[in-house]
Amino acid sequence: MKTHEIRERFTQHFVNSGHEAVPSASLILDDPNLLFVNAGMVPFKPYFLGQQNPPFPNGLATSIQKCVRTLDIEEVGITTRHNTFFQMAGNFSFGQYFKEGAIENAWALLTNSVDEGGFGLDPDRLWVTVYLDDDEAAKIWNEKIGVPKERIQRMGMEDNYWSMGVPGPCGPCSEIYYDRGPEYGVEGGPEADDNRYMEIWNLVFMQNIRGEGNGKGDFELLGELPKKNIDTGLGIERVACILQGVDNVYETDLLAPVIAEAEKVTGATYEDPEDERINDVRFRVIADHSRTAMMLILDGVTPSNEGRGYILRRLVRRIIRSARLLGAQAEVLERFMNTIMDTMELSYPEIAQNRERILRVALNEEKSFLKTLESGTHRFDEVAAAAKTEGKTVVRGQEAFELHDTYGFPIDLTLEMAAEAGLEVDMDSFNAAMTEQRERAKADNRAKKHGHADESLYREWVDNQPTVFTGYEELASDAKVIGLVRDGEKVTSAGAGEQVEVILDHSPLYAESGGQMADRGRIFTGDTVLDVQDVQKIGKKLWVHKATVASGGLDLGSQVTAEVDQKWRHGATQAHTATHLIHAALREVLGPTAVQAGSLNRPGYLRFDFNFTEQLSDAQLEEIALIANQAVDADFAVNTIETSLEEAKAMGAMALFGENYGHDVRVVEIGGPFSIELCGGTHVSHSSQIGPISVLGESSVGSGARRIEAYSGMDAFRYYSKEAALIDAVSKDLKVPSDDLPGRIASLTEKLKQAEKEIAKLHQAQLQAKSAEFVAQAQDINGFKVLTLNLPNGVAANDLRTLATDLRNRLSNDDAIVVLASENDGKLPFIAAATKSAVARGVKSGDVVKLFGGYVDGRGGGKPDMAQGAGSNAGGIEQGFAAVRDFAETL
Incomplete structure (x- = not known):
């Protein structure tokens, strides 16, 4: 019976008995406690909790709900009945029928003949469980349904009592199991073997109210529900497994x-x-x-x-x-x-x-x-090989963190690969590295955003003395120190060497905003000099300068000069204006859907995130770079316009990602319609002042989001110079003009590949030439020819396989076992082969590989006539060979 028919029969059975068919809800519900719907009753929770009245005229419903459970994702494929996605068929009674009705409905569907609309299961192969003291359910199963007492088993709260895990409705369960036969396990019912006896249906009798508590059984029962409810769940995939006569849920239709x-x-x-x-x-x-x-x-x-x-x-x-x-x-x-x-x-x-x-x-x-x-696997292989070479069985947590942080390798993937390599991961040190990274990020964020202090500390200045930003017009401004903050507290002075937050009534230094990093600069008066490392905004009105007193001392109320580092500002404006050009070029090449999703620019460097689902081609990147540099060459005027938000939108100005705009905004327009955006950053006055823009490449930063990185100005020049020097050096080494390099390199690469193939063939030929010599070394043990060889010169795994096949063929008239090993660049491939007659006598190459692998810190597997593996401890080779010879003695 196909799965779709199983679904149809279930639904029709309950519709015929007065239930309303309810379509499956989405896997995603507005429930803060659930990532996905994980049970058939989840969409009905408001009715069970009494939050809403059930909208079903008869108080009865049935559904086949899509469910996803991923907590034990590693068990997928290992067990015979676990799926991450499954279809839970259920029938629900809200204050209508109770235990007897639920039991009778379930039994009828399971045991009625196919012609009668049922599943036609043999009643004698069905077992049931009930809660320890649920005599009522046990009596119904025995006296009403006719299930013998010996096929009714009682289980405790962990197995046969249901609740949502929070205070609310709860009650005992009765589960129905199908006996798949002795080939699947021991006799004795579900309590003896839940693999042989497969659970297919759970009937929940909601009759009580539970209180606070932890776990499945640690809670108090507060009384009975005013209306008793039924919630059942039948696993469609499990029933399909039984009705289709397959061994597990992965082999259904x-x-x-x-x-x-x-x-x-x-x-x-x-x-x-x-x-x-x-x-x-x-x-x-x-x-x-x-x-x-x-x-x-x-x-x-x-x-x-x-x-x-x-x-x-x-x-x-x-x-x-x-x-x-x-x-x-x-x-x-x-x-x-x-x-x-x-x-x-x-x-x-x-x-x-x-x-x-x-x-x-x-x-x-x-x-x-x-x-x-590709990149992460290569790095993991290096890490695993190094660990085994050093005789270790654990991958260091810092290396696992590097795979996560640098290569984008999720830790669960590292854990899986480590297990397959016979290694463990030091999760304590990995978690410590992750915690340290999070703390660094939090500390940096606190330092920049003043999360370490109550922002009410700055409220007086925000409301009464906001900073006047003068940086659009000048790079140095006279100012008054209107506030000093150290370690989250207001102070009246700061001395040499101290770090302090300085609040000025005027400032030319740009505060970090819109992706542009804050200006660097200094604050000085007389012999006092403060180096400004960062500037942040509080409430969008107050400039807070994070500075170190380099010399002298600073008092509250002092008259000072605040000055921007001109070199820093020049590089920052180049990069910021270049970001606008890149954005415009992107939209020209990719279309209007490629809009900004974030940016960062600092002197000489920019990165630009944009919404796009596909990787950009080399041709697209070249075109983007060309358009941006053509805009530089065009020497467009960069105009700024102060206007209302409504007027800016009417002009076609684009708003930037993550920005909240007030009524009055600043529009930056470059080359008329070429680029027009809302932006509060600092910019060059003409596009030619940016200098060259070198696009470094693009990458993914998340689903549907890409990132372009580029250099501008002198950083772009230095990048091009370095690339040109590299090309010149390679050109000289290969003695060809630079224009001919691609062809020359392709030719050399092809020759190298051919040479490697020829070397491999030669290596194999050399080994095969010695086959007769190797065969002569086979030992007679217990009627077997046993040949064990530790091959020198780092024979690769593929060559071992070729040689093992040749040796097995040469020994085909004997009951022969061949085991080969060879240390190769820190790795230790090994292989076992057996002739047909040896296999007939009980030899399994997979067993031989496992035996040998135990001595060389390796593992492997394969078929009876040939199996292979890899290890790391070359010192155990001879012991492994001896164990194989001892093994032959026992056959």
Whole structure:
């Protein structure tokens, strides 16, 4: 019975008995306690809690709710019944029927024949559990339904008592299990083996009110509900598993097609589920996560680094990495997503209208992650190899933090890869590094935004003596010290060496705003000099100068001069105006949807974030750089206009990301219609004063957001000079003109690849030439030919496999076991092979590999006739060989 038919039968069964069919709610509900809907009753919570009256005329409802649970995501594929996305079928009674009605409805659907609209399950294979003292439910099951007492088991509060985890309705449960047979485990019912006895339906009898408490069982029962309710949940995937006669939920009609597609994409084979090979888990991860990711995107989730978006991102990354580990070389998500959409569309017709969007979101995330995976995996391999070379089994937390911070590698991915390499991660030191980073960020933010002090401290100045900014007209201004703050307290003076916040009535120094960093400069009078490192705004009106007293001392009320560092200001204005040009060029190349999403500019450097879903091509980047530099060459006048917000919008001025504007605004216009934006920053007076703009590249900074980075002015010149010097040096080394470098480098690269192939062939030929010599070294042990070789000169894993195949073939007339190992650049690949007759006598190469791997700090696996692995402890090779010979003695 196909899954869609199971859904239809469930719904029709309860509609026929007076329930109103309620469509599934979105996976995303406005519930601060839930990332996703994780149970069928979640959309009905307001009715169970008494917050709303149920809108169903008969007080009865039924639904098949989309659910996602990801707390135990690592269990996916390992257990036979765990999915991250699942469909929970339920029937609900609000003050109508209670235990007897719920039990009778469930039993009828499960055991009625297919012709009668039921699932046709054998009643003798159904077991039930009830809460410890729920004699009423036990009596109904036994006397009304006819379930023998020996198939009714009582369980405690942890298993058979339900609540929402907060004060409110609660009650005992009765769960229905299906006995899958002795091949799945021991006899004795659910309490003996919950793998053999698969839970398919949970009937919750809401009859009590719970109080405060922790956990599933640590709470007080306050009394009975005035109206008793029923909430049930049947797992559609689990029932499909049983009715379709498959061993696990990954092989049902919804997910099996994805596994089949993954076999085509990867070239690997999905083995017998009982084999417990890690490949099976990877296939199941691909199938399960493809469906969950598709359903999340369907309901509006997009990848990001937090919350729901992070869950989606993690699922997608696990799909991609699992496919890579199975042998996939190219992008895979389009094929997986199309397959799962085909299988799910019958039950969820809305997929058809959203196919293009789902694919676009998934494929953009895949392209982004493949870059991260390549660089991060390479770095992880280096870290893992170094740890094993040093004889360690733990990856240092600082290295895991580097992978996270520098390479964008999520810690869960590092943990997975470490486990596969036989390593652990020092999570204590990783968490310490993460905490330290967060504290640094918080401290920096407090220092800049004055979070360390109550802003009411500055309220008097904000309201009565706001700073007059003079920096648009001049770089030095006379001013009066109207406030001094040190360590969050008002002071009347500051001495040499002290750090102090200085508040002036006038200031030419620009306070950080709109992406432009604050000016550097100085405050001085007589022998007193203060170096200004930062300037921040309080309440948009007060300039607070963070300064260090370099000499002399400063008193409240002093008359001083505040002066901007001219070199700093010049570089800052170049970069800020260049940011406007880049923005205009972006919109010209990419269209009006490429709008600003954040920026930062400091002297000589800018970064510009913009909303766009696709990576920019080299041609697009070149065009953006060309347009921006053409605007520089055009020597456009940079005009500033003070006007009302309404007038500015009428002029077509663009507002910047994250800015809140008052009634009066400042418009910066460059080259007439070329660029016109609302902006309070400082700028050059003509675009030619920017100097060259060198676009360094672009990257992703989140789902649907890209970032361009560039140098301006002398920094751009220095960058170009460095690049030119590098090209000149390479040109001289290769003795070709610079224009011919691309062709020359491509030619050399191709020759290098060919040379590496020839060397590999030569290496293999040399090894095979010695095959006869190697075969002669085989030892006779217990009727077996056992050949163990520690090959010198760093033989690679592929060469080991070729040689092992050749040696096995040469020994094919014997019961032979071949084990080869070779230390190679800190790595230790090893391989085991067995002839057909040796396999017939009980030899499994996978067992041999595991035995040998234990002596060289390695692991591996494979088929009975050949298996391979990798280790790190070359000192254990001979002990490992001895263990293999001892193993042959026992066969």
